[in-house]
Every structure is written in structure tokens, then in C-alpha cells.
Amino acid sequence: MANVILQKKISQRVANGHPWIFSNEIDRIEGDTKPGDIIEAYTFDKKFIGRGYINPKSQITVRLLTRDKNEPINEQFIFNRIQSAWDYRKKIGYTENCRLIFGEADFMPALIIDKFNDYFVLQTLSYGMEVWKSTIVKALQSIFNPKGIYERNDVPVRELEGLEQKKGWLTEPLDTNILITENGLRFYVDIENGQKTGYFLDQQDNRRAIKHISKGADVLGVFTYTGTFEIHAAHFGAKSVLGLDISENAVLQATKNAELNGVSSICRFEAVNAFDVLKQWGKDGRQYDVVMLDPPAFTKSRENIDKAVTGYKEINLRGMKLVKPGGFLVTSSCTNLVSPELFLDTIKMAAIDARRKLRQVTFKAQASDHPIIWGIENTNYLKFLIVQVL
Helix, strand or coil: CCEEEECCCCCHHHHCCCCEEEHHHEEEEECCCCCCCEEEEECCCCCEEEEEEECCCCCEEEEEEECCCCCCCCHHHHHHHHHHHHHHHHHCCCCCEEEEEEHHHHCCCCEEEEEECCEEEEEECCHHHHHCHHHHHHHHHHHHCCCEEEEEECCHHHHHHCCCCEEEECCCCCCCEEEEEECCEEEEEECCCCCCCCCCHHHCCHHHHHHHHHCCCEEEEECCCCCHHHHHHHHCCCCEEEEEECCHHHHHHHHHHHHHCCCCCCEEEEECCHHHHHHHHHHHCCCEEEEEECCCCCCCCHHHHHHHHHHHHHHHHHHHHCEEEEEEEEEEECCCCCCHHHHHHHHHHHHHHHCCCEEEEEEECCCCCCCCCCCCHHHCCCEEEEEEEC
């Protein structure tokens, strides 16, 4: 097993438990390595830091899997980590649908596994996890005996690791359109063509948070995707719900989901460019009791944070202007690089420009099946805010 020796001056991030070691933090590598190999990491004075996998082609050269010198990385290790993650989800009440493995938060860097009742969708986003993919599948089969396991590795980040993009069944092929139940409602999930793994489980708790403000309300949902927030609003007693998304396919799926839940007389969906429409509707004087904004990530690059913040400010300003006095704005950001503090500051600046005063109802993160590890900032990525607009 090769050894990675770190420079004398390294970030406290590594010393304090973060699993990533960047190329510029490494002094030397003792021994031969190839992408995906298990290595041991040491300080400059040869104190053991941890054991993990290496990819010399990646800027994140090492991702640590364990800090225990006596814990080998093998099939049993993979099984134990997945079993431990499942035990945790069961303890906090997530059993039917959940994010089973949330990468670094479950001490399995660059691995994502979503559980949709008896189906699993996984992403191995680094070379080191790709090496263990068959072992991961074996562990899932042993623990869950699932109907099917599907990989959604059609993501560009894999190319930075020297991996190809691909997707498909890792077990016997089945229909990739499945049905799940969330908060008593049913939704179609397209695990082959839907965004990410096919469905945004991270908002499942937050969708319940709109229950009381939706009752008797005229609701506008923007960046609706497959209509989950909008259908929840209708279920909670909204008078009317309009959902907007730029994708025709998303609008078709949202319409099907509305029909499935018997709320198609309340919910309707349109395929439009939200930025253009909201600007015009603000000029037209349209007003809603509740406006919900759930945009996609505006950037994945630190170089474009300023543009992302400008985008969030703009869309929230336009959303606020469409809220009736005393109504509610429901707004989210899943951009990992925008911190909770920066997000709140952006909403504050939008309110100042819109000449609105805000009263905070709730501010939350992602659902608890996506755990947050203190000191690993990228695990605290979703911001969900409800404010009254005055």
C-alpha cells in the first residue's frame, strides 16, 4: 500500500476531519499508485491521518474513508458503511424513500444512493468509488433484496476523474418509470431521464412546511419541475395553483402527477421562461397569496458565484413583487457554493430593492436523510426559506 505524505503546512480542514486532500497539499507519494488504489495518508512527520483512495488525475487527489488505522478497506467495510447508513435512516424515520448514502456525510465520499421504495439509484462520482461499484451493488442486494438497481452516472464531474458518463441497469432491466408515495401523495419518478437520480428527495420535509399557508390560497410555483410543491399545495387546500417550468417534459410529468393525485382541476402547468414571465407579470400587476421559487443550482463553479447571487436576487425580487401584501414567499437554493448566510443576505437585498419588508416564518436545510456534518460545508447545501411579504 502506497503512502501519501502531506506538506508541513496543511489546512486545518484535513486535521479536523474533512476527507478531501488536494494535490497542492501533498509533499510526496511513496510507492506506485494508479487511480482508485487504497493508500494511507500521513503528516510530514509520519503521523497516521487516514486511509482512503487516490486518483492522481484529480484535483482532489485523496478522499479518506477511515481515520482508524486498524480498519481495512474491503467488501466488509463497504457492507458495514451501507448497513450503518440504513440503520441511521430507520432511526430518524426514513424508510420508504430516502437518500441512503449522502457521500461525505455517510463517510463514503463521492457516492450517492437514493432509495425509492424497492428501487435504488446510485452515482459513483469518483474513480475510487467506481472501483467498488460491484461491491456496492452486492451489499445493496444483500441488505435489501431490491427489485432493481440503476446507475445515473451521466454526469460531467466523472470526466474530471477520467471516467466516462453512462447510465443503465446494474441488475436485470425493468421499467424505469416507477411510482413512489410521499406525504400521502403519489408521484411518477423517471429514474432514467429525470434530473439527478430522478426525483428531489431533499425537499420532502420542506414540502410539508407549506401546509398552512396554502389553504385557500392562489399559488404560483416557479421552476416547478415535476410539480411536487404545487401538488402538495393543492392537496393542502389551495384555491388555485399555477406551476411554471421551462421544460415541456417536466410540465407533462407535472400534469400527470396532478391527475394521479386528483388535483388537476386545481393545478395547471405551463412551459415558459420564468425570468421573462415574472418580469412581465410584475408590470401587469398580477398578485398571488403564495409564490414558490425552487430554482436549479445557478453555478457549480466558485468563479461564477457572483453571477449566481445576481440570479437569486433577481428571481426573488420578481417573486416578491407578485406576492399580495401579507402573502408568503417560499424560496430555495440548492447551490452548494452559496452559504446559508449569503443566501439570506441575497434575499434581504432583494427585499430592499423590491421595497418589501419580510417576516421570517421558517428557515430550514435539506431533509434529515441528507445529514449535515459540521466542518464539511458541502453537506449543508440546501436553503429553504418561507417569509411573509409586507
